[in-house]
């Protein structure tokens with residue numbers, strides 16, 4: 239049984255018409271050769287487009303390929319005849335390869351974590367989008383037909399991304415009401431069911447805040463085989479979509495573009511009242527709380543794009559985590575360590591993530607090394623905006639036995655070294671009229687951690703806090719902020735040494751949080767202190783110790 243292909247997209251409609259015109263031209267006499275050749279060229283261009291997009295688009299995953307095959311080979315007429323589905327579902331309903339990958343790309347680009355799909359069918363679009371979500375992301379798919387959930391679930395189960403999908407069967411509008419009632423919000427919504435109701439879904443989503451600020455709505459079939467702009471359209475779906483597109487184009491709450499991919503995908507972005515210039519509604523709130531400082535909302539104000547940072551002691555542990563965090567937030571990062579191999583390795587890690595980095599070897603207790611470090615960063619990147627003075631050492635001994643060598647060595651790195659770095663970076667920053675210095679102090683500046691004995695360390699770190707307070711107040715009127723972070727006990731390779739390992743249980747009983755800090759627990763603090771969002775903060779000691787200093 240051969241089925242006649244019905245043109246499904248504007249390009250397929252054009253191709254169909256061109257092919258008919260070309261066939262007439264080739265059979266008619268007196269048609270100029272030039273016209274025939276133009277028609278042939280137009281057919282070639284049109285017929286080659288979808289095929290080319292298919293071939294050039296990243297290949298779909300195995301589960302998606304299986305889902306596609308299972309969907310197009312299924313006898314949907316029979317399923318309907320047997321009463322398993324309410325409607326007779328054409329297999330062409332499926333979102334194919336190119337559109338599926340486009341949706342996945344949009345999920346990536348919008349950094350969506352929560353996606354809502356209206357109209358799942360056999361789950362091709364749902365699984366494509368789930369593949370673009372982070373591990374803890376979630377996609378809620380609304381589907382009228384319970385049969386389709388059973389159809390899709392076994393393949394979702396085969397995919398590592400299937401667990402992100404929650405299928406809600408029943409009327410999509412009922413599901414939307416249920417989601418709104420529990421205060422759910424989504425970063426991206428894909429509307430692909432029930433064309434006559436698109437407008438109702440859309441309005442419900444916006445009116446009930448189901449789409450978060452700056453979220454994106456994608457709408458499928460918004461060109462509807464070109465019927466949305468052909469004047470002789472009588473088809474109810476075509477007319478519904480025409481009204482829908484016009485409504486969105488006039489809606490001040492959003493911005494819209496229609497991408498002529500397949501049957502058209504509308505991309506609709508919700509804008510804040512403050513930026514929707516053509517707003518019908520009056521919005522006269524213009525302060526920075528409402529509009530953001532310099533128009534930047536709070537998370538944007540923590541971005542470090544265009545900034546140059548260095549982190550000392552960045553070859554491992556806290557420093558490595560700081561280097562990654564600053565780079566992820568947009569800064570270029572010089573990875574500084576005493577150990578060249580470690581510095582190089584972390585700089586390469588950053589490059590792998592697309593972060594501009596350089597490795598610098600320096601002993602921060604030597605002023606010549608520190609000056610060389612500053613000079614090499616300046617000659618490569620021309621500025622230093624963020625200085626993370628993190629390198630430090632810790633030695634244990636009872637105070638009555640602490641040698642002057644241990645004391646001097648500890649102070650030489652922890653306090654003298656931090657001062658050398660602050661001064662060298664500070665000179666550059668004072669000239670720039672801008673800078674953020676973040677020193678690593680320690681909870682030991684506040685309490686006396688026990689039972690280990692570490693007089694030199696505790697005292698040197700208390701010195702780092704006072705250094706920070708003094709510089710932070712001395713330099714703030716010239717644009718340089720100096721703050722420090724005091725971590726509690728951090729789970730780094732150092733504390734797994736033979737001498738310290740037995741103490742871990744003891745420490746845990748002293749920590750209200752009931753666990754040691756991970757280096758990742760400190761990352762947000764360094765980004766905050768390095769960013770413009772913390773501009774009013776200086777000389778501060780930001781303590782992150784799971785409550786340990788309070789007990």
Ligand SMILES: C[S@@+](CC[C@H](N)C(=O)[O-])C[C@H]1O[C@@H](n2cnc3c(N)ncnc32)[C@H](O)[C@@H]1O
Nearest residue numbers: 331332333357358359363381382409410431432
């Ligand atoms: C075009 S298909 C969706 C294709 C799907 N997005 C994909 O990626 O393959 C439309 C689907 O919407 C479902 N549907 C139609 N009306 C609905 C409604 N009122 N509520 C929920 N789902 C509905 C249909 O059963 C059908 O499976």
